[in-house]
Amino acid sequence: xxxxxxxxxxxxxxxxxxxxxxxxxxxxxxxxxxxxxxxxxxxxxxxxxxxxxxxxxxxxxxxxxxxxxxxxxxxxxxxxxxxxxxxxxxxxxxxxxxxxxxxxxxxxxxxxxxxxxxxxxxxxxxxxxxxxxxxxxxxxxxxxxxxxxxxxxxxxxxxxxxxxxxxxxxxxxxxxxxxxxxxxxxxxxxxxxxxxxxxxxxxxxxxxxxxxxxxxxxxxxxxxxxxxxxxxxxxxxxxxxxxxxxxxxxxxxxxxxxxxxxxxxxxxxxxxxxxxxxxxxxxxxxxxxxxxxxxxxxxxxxxxxxxxxxxxxxxxxxxxxxxxxxxxxxxxxxxxxxxxxxxxxxxxxxxxxxxxxxxxxxxxxxxxxxxxxxxxxxxxxxxxxxxxxxxxxxxxxxxxxxxxxx
Amino acid sequence: xxxxxxxxxxxxxxxxxxxxxxxxxxxxxxxxxxxxxxxxxxxxxxxxxxxxxxxxxxxxxxxxxxxxxxxxxxxxxxxxxxxxxxxxxxxxxxxxxxxxxxxxxxxxxxxxxxxxxxxxxxxxxxxxx
Numbered sequence: 161x162x163x164x165x166x167x168x169x170x171x172x173x174x175x176x177x178x179x180x181x182x183x184x185x186x187x188x189x190x191x192x193x194x195x196x197x198x199x200x201x202x203x204x205x206x207x208x209x210x211x212x213x214x215x216x217x218x219x220x221x222x223x224x225x226x227x228x229x230x231x232x233x234x235x236x237x238x239x240x241x242x243x244x245x246x247x248x249x250x251x252x253x254x255x256x257x258x259x260x261x262x263x264x265x266x267x268x269x270x271x272x273x274x275x276x277x278x279x280x281x282x283x284x285x286x287x288x289x290x291x292x293x294x295x296x297x298x299x300x301x302x303x304x305x306x307x308x309x310x311x312x313x314x315x316x317x318x319x320x321x322x323x324x325x326x327x328x329x330x331x332x333x334x335x336x337x338x339x340x341x342x343x344x345x346x347x348x349x350x351x352x353x354x355x356x357x358x359x360x361x362x363x364x365x366x367x368x369x370x371x372x373x374x375x376x377x378x379x380x381x382x383x384x385x386x387x388x389x390x391x392x393x394x395x396x397x398x399x400x401x402x403x404x405x406x407x408x409x410x411x412x413x414x415x416x417x418x419x420x421x422x423x424x425x426x427x428x429x430x431x432x433x434x435x436x437x438x439x440x441x442x443x444x445x446x447x448x449x450x451x452x453x454x455x456x457x458x459x460x461x462x463x464x465x466x467x468x469x470x471x472x473x474x475x476x477x478x479x480x481x482x483x484x485x486x487x488x489x490x491x492x493x494x495x496x497x498x499x500x501x502x503x504x505x506x507x508x509x510x511x512x513x514x515x516x517x518x519x520x521x522x523x524x525x526x527x528x529x530x531x532x533x534x535x536x537x538x539x540x541x542x543x544x545x546x547x548x549x550x551x552x553x554x555x556x557x558x559x560x561x562x563x564x565x566x
Numbered sequence: 567x568x569x570x571x572x573x574x575x576x577x578x579x580x581x582x583x584x585x586x587x588x589x590x591x592x593x594x595x596x597x598x599x600x601x602x603x604x605x606x607x608x609x610x611x612x613x614x615x616x617x618x619x620x621x622x623x624x625x626x627x628x629x630x631x632x633x634x635x636x637x638x639x640x641x642x643x644x645x646x647x648x649x650x651x652x653x654x655x656x657x658x659x660x661x662x663x664x665x666x667x668x669x670x671x672x673x674x675x676x677x678x679x680x681x682x683x684x685x686x687x688x689x690x691x692x693x694x695x
Contacts, residue, residue: 471604473628477569477577489604490628495667497604508602545583545632547608547624548601563600564677 167527170483171366171461171520172315172343177412178521184415185370188408192254196405197396206405214414221417222360222377223351227364229437230376230411235342236266238376239309240363241401242338243270245387246307246359247279255413258335260292261503262319265481267340284310290319290504301333308337313344315489316500316516317453318462320348327356329345329455336385342366342374345502346420347428347459352377356383357397362411368521369416376401390422407499412548429518432460434528438517439463441532448552450510452501463503463517465509467535469549470542475515483533486558487514509558569629570663576633577691580642584622586610596684598677600602605671609678611642611650613686618642618650623678634658634675642679647686653679 168176170450187527188210198204215226232238247257259271261283271281282300284292292310301308302455308330313320330337338359341350345360346367350361360377364370379385379398393402420427430519442449448468464487467475487498497511506514517531543549550560585608586626588595590594592612599606604625612620621639625632637658642650657670658664 295607379607443694471631472579474632477574477629488628508604512604525602545580545624546626547597547606548626550585550608550624558601563602563606564681 164481165530165532166481167515168331168482168483168518169527169531170485171446171523172318172459172516172518173485174371175363175366175368175520176418177370177521178419180419181369181412181416181562185408185412188411193406196407197394206407211405211407211410211475214410216416217414218375219377220351221421222345222355222362224377226376229328230400230428231405231413232374232376232445233361233366233406234374235264235340235361235370236374237401238363239264239266239338240270241376241387241390242359243267243307244274244311244363244390245400246336246385247274248388249386250306254302254306255279256282256302256305256308258282258284258297258300258308258432260286260307260310261318262286262290262314262500263311264315264340264342265310267311267361286503288504290314290317290327290452290500290505291454291457292321294322294325297326298329298333301329301335305333305335308335310337310339312339312341312350313341313348313459314453314500315343316485316498317464317504318343318459318518319342319454320457320459321353324356331359336383338561343459346417347424347461352379353475356450359384364413364416365375367416370409370412373406375412375413377390399496401425416418427521428460431521431523434519434523435461435463436527437519437525438519438528439465439530441529442467442536445532445536450506452504452506452514461519461550466513467514467515467539468510468513469546469552471512472514474542475513475538477536478542479531479534482534484531485516485518487516488512532543569592569633570665572662573633573664575581575596576635576636576662577629580622580623580632582622582636582643584623585624586612586620591689593688594677594682594689596681596683596685598681599627601626604628605674606620607674608634609635609638609675609679609682611682611686613647616646618645618647627671627674630662631671631674633662634664635672635678637661638675638679642667647683650679650683659663 161515194207196207345362363374395563473490501511621642655676658672
């Protein structure tokens with residue numbers, strides 16, 4: 161095998177910019193470079209026209225109007241604005257928030273921050289597949305609850321939450337509903353009306369757009385959602401997010417989303433078939449593999465799988481040139497294994513052994529077969545030097561062993 | 567993680583992977599770490615006339631854990647029990663140029679050496695072993 165060959169299977173981390181997106185962006189760097197907030201000349205008007213068109217296009221893509229779209233620097237900022245902004249705006253109504261354990265840190269950390277400021281946060285449990293219990297959600301909502309934040313598609317395991325059902329519960333109970341749709345917009349249907357969503361975060365770079373641009377949908381009618389801004393300055397974005405608009409980025413974001421929508425059905429069927437092929441390769445060639453997440457309701461591009469008895473970082477070292485992610489502690493800055501997999505209760509041992517493959521628009525069958533072969537070879541080699549594999553072959557139940565943890 | 571060439575070399579060409587007969591009175595076995603912590607090392611030595619004539623390892627863990635245990639077996643071979651006792655984790659850190667976040671891998675390797683020596687010693691004090 162040619163070990164210098166590179167394959168990118170980490171599209172849930174970020175995507176390359178689609179050439180058609182780049183082409184749409186280029187005029188806005190040198191020709192139409194104006195500040196969209198300049199009202200006194202055509203440079204500004206042209207820039208504003210471009211961002212308005214983008215706003216309409218992105219709004220239409222999620223069943224909203226352009227006036228409900230607030231541009232940000234990315235989904236982390238959108239999540240912060242939604243959570244901090246809504247919590248503070250409605251603090252007189254109550255100071256209780258609800259989320260769940262598998263959310264992105266850009267949701268959990270603002271929640272934790274608010275806890276220090278006197279809010280109370282309920283973190284719902286998920287089951288072994290990463291699903292929340294709708295009855296538990298219903299029971300958790302109190303008179304002083306102001307916001308529920310639950311993601312659409314999970315970034316690690318691809319599990320899809322039933323957003324429309326969650327939205328209906330929130331509506332019935334009269335609490336605001338925010339969803340982090342960073343991993344789902346452009347990949348699965350999103351409609352804020354049908355789903356009863358009040359606030360929705362998305363990002364351009366997960367859908368073949370540029371990095372550094374995202375948006376927050378803020379519902380204007382039934383109910384009209386108000387937010388306390390976190391960025392103060394020139395009053396851009398109707399005062400919700402001050403700062404000069406990233407015109408090329410916004411144009412690119414809109415173009416990227418248009419392309420996703422135009423090609424979504426064919427893309428997801430094709431990518432889903434490739435993902436299934438990859439999973440089949442592993443299941444046919446190896447014993448002791450565990451797919452993490454909900455195989456029924458899952459993003460088409462996602463495969464999160466644990467190769468028992470093999471540590472994730474060492475596995476990635478053996479797959480040089482192949483870009484994937486691992487839930488192993490050794491690959492994270494925090495030196496903790498994936499908290500998402502922990503929340504599923506798969507056990508730290510399997511979290512250390514997990515690898516996320518996320519396929520993309522340009523992925524091919526040939527790449528899948530190559531990645532499968534390299535991965536299987538690396539797992540096999542590492543198992544031969546794994547004391548855990550040896551013990552398992554001897555019939556020792558690893559759970560009964562007295563380990564000397566350190 | 568950007569590793570030194572030595573770590574990568576040990577990872578790609580680990581020395582002395584395998585197992586010795588753990589029931590033999592000449593063999594000392596150390597198993598340290600825990601699966602939920604992400605690393606488990608099994609290190610074995612075979613001792614004849616007070617000299618380590620063979621050493622084998624198997625490791626579940628990251629690249630530097632594999633390299634640390636591989637290096638440990640290399641160093642153990644040919645040493646006396648007393649010399650083996652002198653191997654310190656800092657020597658492993660230095661030899662492999664381990665980054666600070668990976669120092670625990672070298673500590674685990676030192677623990678594995680001590681545990682294997684201890685197991686061998688215990689066997690020597692049992693007359694019928």
